[in-house]
Amino acid sequence: xxxxxxIKKIKEKGNPSVVGLDPRIEYVPAFLREQCYEKxxxxxxxxxxxxLEFNKRIIDGLWDIVPAVKPQxxxxxxxxxxxxxxxxxxxxxxxxxxxxxITDVKRNDIGSTAQAYSTAYLGKTLLDNGREEEMFSSxxxxxxxxxxxxxxxxxxxxCNKYGKSIFVLVKTSNPSSGELQDLKVGxxxxxxKVASLVNSWxxxxxxxxxxxNVGAVVGATYPEQAAKLRRIMPNTYFLxxxxxxxxxxxxxxxxxxxxDGLGAVVNSSRGILCAYRKGKWDEKDFVEAAxxxxxxxxxxxxxxxx
Amino acid sequence: xxxxxxIKKIKEKGNPSVVGLDPRIEYVPAFLREQCYEKxxxxxxxxxxxxLEFNKRIIDGLWDIVPAVKPQxxxxxxxxxxxxxxxxxxxxxxxxxxxxxITDVKRNDIGSTAQAYSTAYLGKTLLDNGREEEMFSSxxxxxxxxxxxxxxxxxxxxCNKYGKSIFVLVKTSNPSSGELQDLKVGxxxxxxKVASLVNSWxxxxxxxxxxxNVGAVVGATYPEQAAKLRRIMPNTYFLxxxxxxxxxxxxxxxxxxxxDGLGAVVNSSRGILCAYRKGKWDEKDFVEAAxxxxxxxxxxxxxxxx
Numbered sequence: 001x002x003x004x005x006x007i008k009k010i011k012e013k014g015n016p017s018v019v020g021l022d023p024r025i026e027y028v029p030a031f032l033r034e035q036c037y038e039k040x041x042x043x044x045x046x047x048x049x050x051x052l053e054f055n056k057r058i059i060d061g062l063w064d065i066v067p068a069v070k071p072q073x074x075x076x077x078x079x080x081x082x083x084x085x086x087x088x089x090x091x092x093x094x095x096x097x098x099x100x101x102i103t104d105v106k107r108n109d110i111g112s113t114a115q116a117y118s119t120a121y122l123g124k125t126l127l128d129n130g131r132e133e134e135m136f137s138s139x140x141x142x143x144x145x146x147x148x149x150x151x152x153x154x155x156x157x158x159c160n161k162y163g164k165s166i167f168v169l170v171k172t173s174n175p176s177s178g179e180l181q182d183l184k185v186g187x188x189x190x191x192x193k194v195a196s197l198v199n200s201w202x203x204x205x206x207x208x209x210x211x212x213n214v215g216a217v218v219g220a221t222y223p224e225q226a227a228k229l230r231r232i233m234p235n236t237y238f239l240x241x242x243x244x245x246x247x248x249x250x251x252x253x254x255x256x257x258x259x260d261g262l263g264a265v266v267n268s269s270r271g272i273l274c275a276y277r278k279g280k281w282d283e284k285d286f287v288e289a290a291x292x293x294x295x296x297x298x299x300x301x302x303x304x305x306x
Numbered sequence: 307x308x309x310x311x312x313i314k315k316i317k318e319k320g321n322p323s324v325v326g327l328d329p330r331i332e333y334v335p336a337f338l339r340e341q342c343y344e345k346x347x348x349x350x351x352x353x354x355x356x357x358l359e360f361n362k363r364i365i366d367g368l369w370d371i372v373p374a375v376k377p378q379x380x381x382x383x384x385x386x387x388x389x390x391x392x393x394x395x396x397x398x399x400x401x402x403x404x405x406x407x408i409t410d411v412k413r414n415d416i417g418s419t420a421q422a423y424s425t426a427y428l429g430k431t432l433l434d435n436g437r438e439e440e441m442f443s444s445x446x447x448x449x450x451x452x453x454x455x456x457x458x459x460x461x462x463x464x465c466n467k468y469g470k471s472i473f474v475l476v477k478t479s480n481p482s483s484g485e486l487q488d489l490k491v492g493x494x495x496x497x498x499k500v501a502s503l504v505n506s507w508x509x510x511x512x513x514x515x516x517x518x519n520v521g522a523v524v525g526a527t528y529p530e531q532a533a534k535l536r537r538i539m540p541n542t543y544f545l546x547x548x549x550x551x552x553x554x555x556x557x558x559x560x561x562x563x564x565x566d567g568l569g570a571v572v573n574s575s576r577g578i579l580c581a582y583r584k585g586k587w588d589e590k591d592f593v594e595a596a597x598x599x600x601x602x603x604x605x606x607x608x609x610x611x612x
Contacts, residue, residue: 022419025434033434042435074415074422078431080441081394085387106414108450109380110480110547113328116380125384128331128339129348135386144414146452147478148485172453174416179454183499185489190496193489241416 002139002165003215003237004207006100007262009067015298016257016305018068018102018239019290020269021055021090022075027273028054029283048082054286055090058273059097061287062294068100068139070239070267091138101138102239106169108144108151115154122158122166140165142217142239145194152201152214159205159213165237166214168201170194170229173219173242191225195232202236211237211263218256220248220266227255230263238264243297244271250297250304261305268297308445308471309521309543310513312406313568315373321604322563322611324374324408324545325596326575327361327396328381333579334360335589354388360592361396364579365403367593368600374406374445376545376573397444407444408545412475414450414457421460428464428472446471448523448545451500458507458520465511465519471543472520474507476500476535479525479548497531501538508542517543517569524562526554526572533561536569544570549603550577556603556610567611574603 010016025033025047036050059069071094076087087103094101107117119125121141124132143155143166155166171181171191181191188196195216202212212235218226220242229238238256242248243266256264275293276286316322331339331353342356365375377400382393393409400407413423425431427447430438449461451474461472477487477497487497494502501522508518518541524532526548535544544562548554549572562570581599582592 024422037434042433044431044433044439047433072415072419072422074413074419074426077426078422078441080426080431080439081387081391083441084390088387106450107380108412108414109378110478110552113378113380116330116378116384120380120383120386125350125386127348127350127353128343133350133386135384135389144412144450144452146450146475146486147480148482148487150480150482169452172416174453174456176454176456179503180452180496180499181454183491183496185491185496190486190489190491193486197485246416 002159002163003211003213004209005139006068006165006237006265007209007211009100010262010265013065013067015066016264016301017066017266017268017294017297018070019058019062019066019272019294020267021058021069021071022269023051023054023273024075025051029276029286031284044080044082048079048086051079051083052086052089056093057287058290059094059099061291063097063099065291065298066099066294068102068265069094070102070104072104072269088136091136102140102142102167103136103138104142106142106144108147110147111150111154114151118155118158122155122164123162140167140215142167142169144169145197149197149201156201156205156214164213167217167239168194168198168214170198170216171218171222171225173221173246173248177219192228192232195229198236199233206235211235215239217241220253221246223252223255230255230258234258240264240266244268250300253301254304257305266301271297308465308469309517309519310515311445312374312471312543312571313515313517315406316568316571319371319373321372322570322607323372323572323574323600323603324376325364325368325372325578325600326573327364327375327377328575329357329360329579330381331357335582335592337590350386350388354385354392357385357389358392358395362399363593364596365400365405367597369403369405371597371604372405372600374408374571375400376408376410378410378575394442397442406446408446408448408473409442409444410448412448412450414453416453417456417460420457424461424464428461428470429468446473446521448473448475450475451503455503455507462507462511462520470519473523473545474500474504474520476504476522477524477528477531479527479552479554483525498534498538501535504542505539512541517541521545523547526559527552529558529561536561536564540564546570546572550574556606559607560610563611572607577603
């Protein structure tokens with residue numbers, strides 16, 4: 001069961017964090033961009049290759065200390081189908097390195113179309129030659145709950161069928177997340193209502209270690225709400241964005257964890273990818289800088305948890 | 307302004323409907339699949355080419371009678387990056403034929419990432435060579451409102467900058483759409499609250515013909531709610547899924563329109579793409595069958611509107 005795999009990797013590495021792979025071309029150090037432009041052209045092909053090369057080096061430099069990576073689909077789609085190919089290659093490369101891959105796509109649609117998305121990211125596509133092939137096959141993806149159960153269930157079924165997980169948006173990290181999510185619906189907020197749905201969806205897909213394969217996205221920027229959600233969803237793994245660049249601190253993420261030190265995995269993207277831009281670093285040492293920041297972040301979280 | 311372009315095309319063709327391009331490989335007639343498999347292999351490349359060929363023929367056969375097409379991203383993503391390339395090619399082909407292209411992606415994220423999606427589908431990507439290039443550049447896309455204003459505003463800004471439109475999910479056509487959308491928040495439902503936000507986002511991007519560039523997705527399967535939404539959002543264009551295969555009738559879509567006969571565009575996907583499977587048709591005549599069904603649908607809607 002997939003969430004068990006994530007938990008196992010978190011325990012092995014002693015690190016409840018995930019590296020967000022949101023590589024805008026301007027995050028890639030100039031020397032690496034130039035290498036790729038020389039080889040593939042100073043165009044979209046060159047940019048796509050530079051991003052892939054950047055991701056591979058980050059993965060090579062961090063795979064032994066982090067359990068998971070989270071490629072954010074938007075930053076690949078903005079480089080067109082060449083970029084989307086790099087998303088595919090990045091997922092495959094990270095999986096080959098033994099990393100748990102959470103592809104951040106926030107997909108959502110009516111049942112039949114949700115099934116198509118699930119096939120793309122969790123399942124397999126049946127071809128006319130009778131073969132089933134994996135496409136952007138990831139260990140987990142993020143999904144949006146606005147369409148209700150029949151937009152989520154195809155994903156849950158595929159979690160059971162293929163040993164995968166999903167993380168449902170519950171309380172997001174952005175400033176205006178409360179505009180809809182904090183609205184009162186009866187005696188609770190909308191995000192609490194979504195949390196109760198996450199519980200019921202997750203009950204159909206429980207792992208062996210007390211957590212379900214239906215996780216929740218809960219922003220580091222809302223620690224009070226996170227504490228409430230931790231109580232409402234004791235068996236749900238939290239994917240926690242908002243640490244670092246968005247303003248969430250290690251103290252802020254503590255309420256996302258259970259007493260066993262499990263229950264949450266904290267994301268940092270820019271903070272790690274662009275660590276080389278801060279302080280003493282030469283851009284050639286971007287991997288070393290990323291590794292140092294990933295270790296600092298791990299220790300920061302662990303120190304606050306203990 | 308982009309919604310004006312849609313309205314102009316609807317008036318020119320006398321047809322307030324849109325053809326959903328959701329081409330699962332099994333929708334493509336066997337003879338066309340075999341042609342492509344022979345040429346490109348009975349694999350993912352062959353399947354992707356068969357889908358592209360199918361889309362092109364549908365577009366060639368219908369461009370003079372319909373104002374718009376709506377490719378649904380999931381059905382391209384499920385064929386991997388080869389499929390996503392076909393999405394790009396389909397968008398470009400439809401635009402070259404003068405069709406208004408609504409790419410149905412239902413994207414959503416925090417502000418900076420929403421901007422990346424907007425760049426991918428509405429704007430232009432800045433490359434290191436100083437050039438700005440269009441990627442999956444469409445006339446409009448669908449977006450999900452769960453993250454609130456700062457997840458929507460980057461799209462609205464690009465609507466203004468590039469003359470584009472968005473359609474925000476308000477009341478979706480699926481059976482469980484009410485699970486969250488119908489919840490009472492104060493003295494209104496959640497979908498009515500979203501409608502009021504759509505009004506305020508749209509006020510920042512008004513076209514010249516009385517409609518804003520921020521449209522709404524309102525399912526044909528909920529005519530009573532549509533009537534209410536029509537009153538709440540008089541200046542909002544509705545994208546109406548759910549006609550045909552999902553059970554919505556021409557009578558059901560009437561409340562989505564304003565008295566001027568404008569205000570809504572009704573989607574049909576499977577009903578048109580798979581028309582050749584019904585009744586008298588030989589699969590070689592799939593384009594003719596699609597055209598006949600598109601005309602029948604147009605007349606069905608117009609008869610009920612008059």
